Amino acid sequence: MNLGIKGRQALICASSKGLGRACAESLCREGVDITICARSPEVLAKTVTDIRRIGGGSVNSVACDVTTIEGQRALLAVCPEPDIVVNNAGGPPPGDFRDWGYDAWSAALNANMLTPIFIIKATLDGMIERKFGRIVNITSSAVKAPIDFLGLSNGARSGLTGFVAGLARQTACHNVTINSILPGPFQTDRLDQTLKALAEKEEKLVGKVRKDKIQTIPAKRFGKPSELGDLCAYLCSAQAGFITGQNIVIDGGMYPGTF
Ligand code: NAP
Numbered sequence: 029m030n031l032g033i034k035g036r037q038a039l040i041c042a043s044s045k046g047l048g049r050a051c052a053e054s055l056c057r058e059g060v061d062i063t064i065c066a067r068s069p070e071v072l073a074k075t076v077t078d079i080r081r082i083g084g085g086s087v088n089s090v091a092c093d094v095t096t097i098e099g100q101r102a103l104l105a106v107c108p109e110p111d112i113v114v115n116n117a118g119g120p121p122p123g124d125f126r127d128w129g130y131d132a133w134s135a136a137l138n139a140n141m142l143t144p145i146f147i148i149k150a151t152l153d154g155m156i157e158r159k160f161g162r163i164v165n166i167t168s169s170a171v172k173a174p175i176d177f178l179g180l181s182n183g184a185r186s187g188l189t190g191f192v193a194g195l196a197r198q199t200a201c202h203n204v205t206i207n208s209i210l211p212g213p214f215q216t217d218r219l220d221q222t223l224k225a226l227a228e229k230e231e232k233l234v235g236k237v238r239k240d241k242i243q244t245i246p247a248k249r250f251g252k253p254s255e256l257g258d259l260c261a262y263l264c265s266a267q268a269g270f271i272t273g274q275n276i277v278i279d280g281g282m283y284p285g286t287f
Pocket of ligand 1: 213216
Protein backbone atom coordinates (compact mmCIF):
# COMPACT_ATOMS: atom_id res chain seq x y z
CA MET A 29 0.00 0.00 0.00
CA ASN A 30 1.29 3.47 -0.87
CA LEU A 31 0.67 5.54 2.26
CA GLY A 32 0.52 8.79 0.31
CA ILE A 33 2.91 10.74 2.57
CA LYS A 34 6.03 10.98 0.40
CA GLY A 35 7.61 14.43 0.81
CA ARG A 36 5.79 15.19 4.09
CA GLN A 37 7.84 16.53 7.02
CA ALA A 38 7.91 14.51 10.25
CA LEU A 39 9.19 15.32 13.70
CA ILE A 40 9.84 12.16 15.68
CA CYS A 41 10.73 12.74 19.33
CA ALA A 42 13.09 10.52 21.32
CA SER A 43 14.08 8.45 18.34
CA SER A 44 17.70 7.28 18.32
CA LYS A 45 16.65 3.90 19.72
CA GLY A 46 13.69 1.65 20.38
CA LEU A 47 10.14 2.54 19.43
CA GLY A 48 10.85 6.13 18.34
CA ARG A 49 13.58 4.95 16.01
CA ALA A 50 11.26 2.30 14.57
CA CYS A 51 8.67 4.99 13.78
CA ALA A 52 11.41 7.09 12.14
CA GLU A 53 12.53 4.15 9.99
CA SER A 54 9.01 3.28 8.84
CA LEU A 55 8.19 6.89 7.96
CA CYS A 56 11.50 7.47 6.18
CA ARG A 57 10.97 4.32 4.12
CA GLU A 58 7.69 5.89 2.93
CA GLY A 59 9.61 8.89 1.59
CA VAL A 60 8.86 11.19 4.54
CA ASP A 61 11.57 13.77 5.37
CA ILE A 62 12.28 13.10 9.03
CA THR A 63 13.81 14.97 11.94
CA ILE A 64 14.84 12.76 14.83
CA CYS A 65 16.22 13.61 18.27
CA ALA A 66 17.82 12.17 21.38
CA ARG A 67 20.10 13.38 24.16
CA SER A 68 23.18 11.31 23.35
CA PRO A 69 24.76 12.83 20.19
CA GLU A 70 26.91 9.75 19.46
CA VAL A 71 24.03 7.28 19.36
CA LEU A 72 21.95 9.80 17.41
CA ALA A 73 24.67 10.27 14.77
CA LYS A 74 24.93 6.51 14.28
CA THR A 75 21.15 6.21 13.94
CA VAL A 76 21.13 8.96 11.28
CA THR A 77 23.74 7.01 9.28
CA ASP A 78 21.77 3.76 9.66
CA ILE A 79 18.45 5.31 8.60
CA ARG A 80 20.03 7.11 5.62
CA ARG A 81 21.13 3.68 4.41
CA ILE A 82 17.48 2.55 4.36
CA GLY A 83 16.72 5.33 1.88
CA GLY A 84 13.45 7.13 1.27
CA GLY A 85 13.14 10.62 2.74
CA SER A 86 15.86 12.91 4.07
CA VAL A 87 17.12 12.57 7.66
CA ASN A 88 17.83 15.51 9.99
CA SER A 89 18.72 15.26 13.65
CA VAL A 90 18.89 17.42 16.76
CA ALA A 91 20.77 16.37 19.88
CA CYS A 92 18.52 17.69 22.64
CA ASP A 93 16.43 16.85 25.65
CA VAL A 94 12.88 17.01 24.30
CA THR A 95 11.46 17.43 27.80
CA THR A 96 13.03 20.90 28.15
CA ILE A 97 11.77 24.16 26.63
CA GLU A 98 15.23 24.70 25.06
CA GLY A 99 15.17 21.22 23.55
CA GLN A 100 11.71 21.75 22.09
CA ARG A 101 12.80 25.13 20.64
CA ALA A 102 15.89 23.55 19.05
CA LEU A 103 13.82 20.77 17.54
CA LEU A 104 11.18 23.14 16.15
CA ALA A 105 13.87 25.42 14.73
CA VAL A 106 15.06 22.55 12.54
CA CYS A 107 11.57 21.29 11.68
CA PRO A 108 9.23 24.28 12.17
CA GLU A 109 6.27 23.05 10.10
CA PRO A 110 5.90 19.31 10.53
CA ASP A 111 2.98 17.54 8.88
CA ILE A 112 3.55 14.56 11.15
CA VAL A 113 4.53 14.55 14.83
CA VAL A 114 5.38 11.45 16.83
CA ASN A 115 5.45 12.29 20.53
CA ASN A 116 7.73 10.11 22.57
CA ALA A 117 10.12 10.39 25.53
CA GLY A 118 11.82 8.10 27.98
CA GLY A 119 9.47 6.40 30.45
CA PRO A 120 9.50 7.20 34.18
CA PRO A 121 11.30 4.83 36.58
CA PRO A 122 9.47 1.99 38.31
CA GLY A 123 8.98 2.00 42.07
CA ASP A 124 6.66 2.40 45.04
CA PHE A 125 4.50 5.53 45.22
CA ARG A 126 5.55 6.04 48.84
CA ASP A 127 9.05 6.87 47.63
CA TRP A 128 8.01 9.47 45.04
CA GLY A 129 8.07 13.11 46.07
CA TYR A 130 7.09 16.21 44.15
CA ASP A 131 10.23 16.10 41.95
CA ALA A 132 9.61 12.54 40.73
CA TRP A 133 5.99 13.34 39.86
CA SER A 134 6.95 16.62 38.27
CA ALA A 135 9.54 14.91 36.01
CA ALA A 136 7.09 12.20 34.95
CA LEU A 137 4.28 14.66 34.24
CA ASN A 138 6.68 16.89 32.32
CA ALA A 139 8.10 14.09 30.14
CA ASN A 140 5.00 12.03 29.49
CA MET A 141 2.18 14.57 29.59
CA LEU A 142 3.28 18.20 29.28
CA THR A 143 6.04 17.75 26.67
CA PRO A 144 3.70 16.16 24.11
CA ILE A 145 1.06 18.80 24.88
CA PHE A 146 3.57 21.64 24.26
CA ILE A 147 4.76 20.05 21.02
CA ILE A 148 1.16 19.68 19.87
CA LYS A 149 0.53 23.31 20.83
CA ALA A 150 3.49 24.48 18.73
CA THR A 151 2.60 22.48 15.61
CA LEU A 152 -1.17 21.97 15.47
CA ASP A 153 -2.32 25.30 14.02
CA GLY A 154 0.11 25.02 11.09
CA MET A 155 -1.29 21.56 10.33
CA ILE A 156 -4.83 22.94 10.47
CA GLU A 157 -3.90 25.75 8.05
CA ARG A 158 -2.24 23.29 5.65
CA LYS A 159 -5.23 20.90 5.94
CA PHE A 160 -3.09 17.90 6.78
CA GLY A 161 -1.72 16.71 10.07
CA ARG A 162 -1.03 13.44 11.82
CA ILE A 163 -0.05 13.35 15.48
CA VAL A 164 0.78 10.03 17.12
CA ASN A 165 1.61 9.76 20.81
CA ILE A 166 3.52 6.73 22.01
CA THR A 167 2.07 6.04 25.46
CA SER A 168 1.71 2.59 27.05
CA SER A 169 -0.69 -0.31 27.50
CA ALA A 170 -0.54 0.85 31.14
CA VAL A 171 -3.06 3.56 30.18
CA LYS A 172 -5.63 0.81 29.66
CA ALA A 173 -4.41 -1.78 32.16
CA PRO A 174 -2.19 -0.22 34.86
CA ILE A 175 1.12 -1.86 35.73
CA ASP A 176 1.48 -1.77 39.52
CA PHE A 177 5.16 -0.82 39.80
CA LEU A 178 4.91 1.81 37.02
CA GLY A 179 2.60 4.19 38.87
CA LEU A 180 4.34 7.33 37.55
CA SER A 181 3.77 6.10 34.00
CA ASN A 182 0.15 5.04 34.69
CA GLY A 183 -0.66 8.47 36.07
CA ALA A 184 1.22 10.80 33.72
CA ARG A 185 0.21 9.03 30.51
CA SER A 186 -3.45 8.90 31.53
CA GLY A 187 -3.33 12.70 31.87
CA LEU A 188 -2.10 13.04 28.28
CA THR A 189 -4.70 10.55 27.06
CA GLY A 190 -7.54 12.50 28.67
CA PHE A 191 -6.36 15.80 27.22
CA VAL A 192 -5.89 14.41 23.70
CA ALA A 193 -9.32 12.72 23.74
CA GLY A 194 -10.99 16.13 23.73
CA LEU A 195 -8.62 17.83 21.31
CA ALA A 196 -8.68 15.06 18.69
CA ARG A 197 -12.38 15.65 18.07
CA GLN A 198 -11.81 19.35 17.36
CA THR A 199 -9.14 18.86 14.69
CA ALA A 200 -10.50 15.99 12.57
CA CYS A 201 -12.59 18.33 10.36
CA HIS A 202 -9.29 19.91 9.23
CA ASN A 203 -7.79 16.53 8.27
CA VAL A 204 -5.63 16.67 11.39
CA THR A 205 -5.81 13.52 13.48
CA ILE A 206 -4.42 12.73 16.91
CA ASN A 207 -4.09 9.14 18.06
CA SER A 208 -2.07 7.21 20.62
CA ILE A 209 -0.30 3.88 20.32
CA LEU A 210 -0.32 1.84 23.55
CA PRO A 211 2.58 -0.63 23.42
CA GLY A 212 2.75 -3.75 25.51
CA PRO A 213 6.22 -5.30 25.97
CA PHE A 214 8.52 -4.56 23.01
CA GLN A 215 12.13 -5.72 22.77
CA THR A 216 14.00 -2.46 23.47
CA ASP A 217 16.54 -1.17 25.99
CA ARG A 218 13.66 0.17 28.06
CA LEU A 219 12.16 -3.33 28.33
CA ASP A 220 15.52 -4.74 29.44
CA GLN A 221 15.71 -2.07 32.17
CA THR A 222 12.14 -2.76 33.32
CA LEU A 223 12.80 -6.53 33.50
CA LYS A 224 16.00 -5.90 35.46
CA ALA A 225 14.14 -3.71 37.96
CA LEU A 226 11.45 -6.36 38.32
CA ALA A 227 14.07 -9.09 38.86
CA GLU A 228 15.67 -7.01 41.62
CA LYS A 229 12.32 -6.33 43.25
CA GLU A 230 11.30 -10.00 43.18
CA GLU A 231 14.84 -11.25 43.93
CA LYS A 232 14.88 -13.47 40.83
CA LEU A 233 17.27 -13.91 37.90
CA VAL A 234 16.55 -11.59 34.94
CA GLY A 235 16.44 -14.59 32.58
CA LYS A 236 13.71 -16.20 34.66
CA VAL A 237 11.68 -12.96 34.83
CA ARG A 238 12.02 -12.60 31.05
CA LYS A 239 10.82 -16.17 30.40
CA ASP A 240 7.90 -15.78 32.83
CA LYS A 241 6.89 -12.51 31.19
CA ILE A 242 6.86 -14.08 27.73
CA GLN A 243 4.53 -16.78 29.02
CA THR A 244 1.98 -14.09 29.97
CA ILE A 245 1.81 -12.83 26.35
CA PRO A 246 -0.66 -14.71 24.13
CA ALA A 247 1.74 -14.22 21.16
CA LYS A 248 4.49 -15.88 23.31
CA ARG A 249 7.08 -13.30 22.33
CA PHE A 250 7.94 -9.65 22.79
CA GLY A 251 6.94 -7.15 20.12
CA LYS A 252 9.38 -6.13 17.41
CA PRO A 253 9.84 -2.34 17.28
CA SER A 254 9.33 -2.44 13.49
CA GLU A 255 5.78 -3.75 14.08
CA LEU A 256 4.99 -0.61 16.06
CA GLY A 257 6.83 1.60 13.56
CA ASP A 258 4.68 0.33 10.70
CA LEU A 259 1.49 0.87 12.72
CA CYS A 260 2.63 4.43 13.35
CA ALA A 261 3.32 4.98 9.63
CA TYR A 262 -0.18 3.78 8.80
CA LEU A 263 -1.74 6.15 11.37
CA CYS A 264 0.24 8.93 9.66
CA SER A 265 -0.92 7.92 6.19
CA ALA A 266 -3.23 9.80 3.86
CA GLN A 267 -5.68 6.88 4.20
CA ALA A 268 -5.95 7.20 8.00
CA GLY A 269 -7.74 10.57 8.03
CA PHE A 270 -10.92 9.02 9.50
CA ILE A 271 -9.12 7.62 12.57
CA THR A 272 -8.82 10.12 15.41
CA GLY A 273 -8.90 10.14 19.19
CA GLN A 274 -8.11 6.43 19.33
CA ASN A 275 -5.90 4.50 21.73
CA ILE A 276 -4.56 1.55 19.82
CA VAL A 277 -3.16 -1.29 21.88
CA ILE A 278 -0.34 -3.33 20.30
CA ASP A 279 0.59 -6.00 22.81
CA GLY A 280 0.45 -9.51 21.31
CA GLY A 281 -2.99 -10.03 22.90
CA MET A 282 -1.98 -9.26 26.51
CA TYR A 283 -4.89 -6.94 27.26
CA PRO A 284 -7.60 -9.42 28.27
CA GLY A 285 -10.76 -7.41 27.53
CA THR A 286 -13.23 -8.07 24.71
CA PHE A 287 -12.89 -4.45 23.53
P1 NAP B 1 14.40 3.05 24.64
O1 NAP B 1 14.69 1.86 23.83
O2 NAP B 1 15.08 3.24 25.94
O3 NAP B 1 14.64 4.33 23.69
C1 NAP B 1 14.36 5.60 24.18
C2 NAP B 1 14.78 6.62 23.14
O4 NAP B 1 14.33 7.90 23.54
C3 NAP B 1 16.29 6.73 22.98
O5 NAP B 1 16.58 7.10 21.66
C4 NAP B 1 16.64 7.87 23.94
O6 NAP B 1 17.88 8.47 23.60
C5 NAP B 1 15.45 8.79 23.69
N1 NAP B 1 15.14 9.69 24.79
C6 NAP B 1 14.83 9.34 26.06
N2 NAP B 1 14.59 10.43 26.79
C7 NAP B 1 14.76 11.49 25.96
C8 NAP B 1 14.67 12.89 26.14
N3 NAP B 1 14.37 13.41 27.33
N4 NAP B 1 14.90 13.71 25.09
C9 NAP B 1 15.21 13.18 23.88
N5 NAP B 1 15.31 11.87 23.65
C10 NAP B 1 15.09 11.03 24.69
O7 NAP B 1 12.83 3.13 25.03
P2 NAP B 1 11.56 2.51 24.25
O8 NAP B 1 11.35 1.12 24.71
O9 NAP B 1 11.67 2.81 22.83
O10 NAP B 1 10.39 3.36 24.92
C11 NAP B 1 9.89 4.54 24.36
C12 NAP B 1 8.68 4.96 25.19
O11 NAP B 1 7.68 3.95 25.11
C13 NAP B 1 9.01 5.14 26.67
O12 NAP B 1 8.27 6.21 27.19
C14 NAP B 1 8.55 3.83 27.27
O13 NAP B 1 8.23 3.95 28.63
C15 NAP B 1 7.32 3.55 26.42
N6 NAP B 1 6.96 2.13 26.44
C16 NAP B 1 7.85 1.18 26.07
C17 NAP B 1 7.47 -0.15 26.13
C18 NAP B 1 8.42 -1.27 25.75
O14 NAP B 1 8.11 -2.43 26.00
N7 NAP B 1 9.53 -0.99 25.15
C19 NAP B 1 6.17 -0.50 26.56
C20 NAP B 1 5.29 0.50 26.92
C21 NAP B 1 5.68 1.83 26.86
P3 NAP B 1 18.76 9.24 24.72
O15 NAP B 1 18.74 8.39 25.94
O16 NAP B 1 20.11 9.40 24.08
O17 NAP B 1 18.08 10.56 24.94
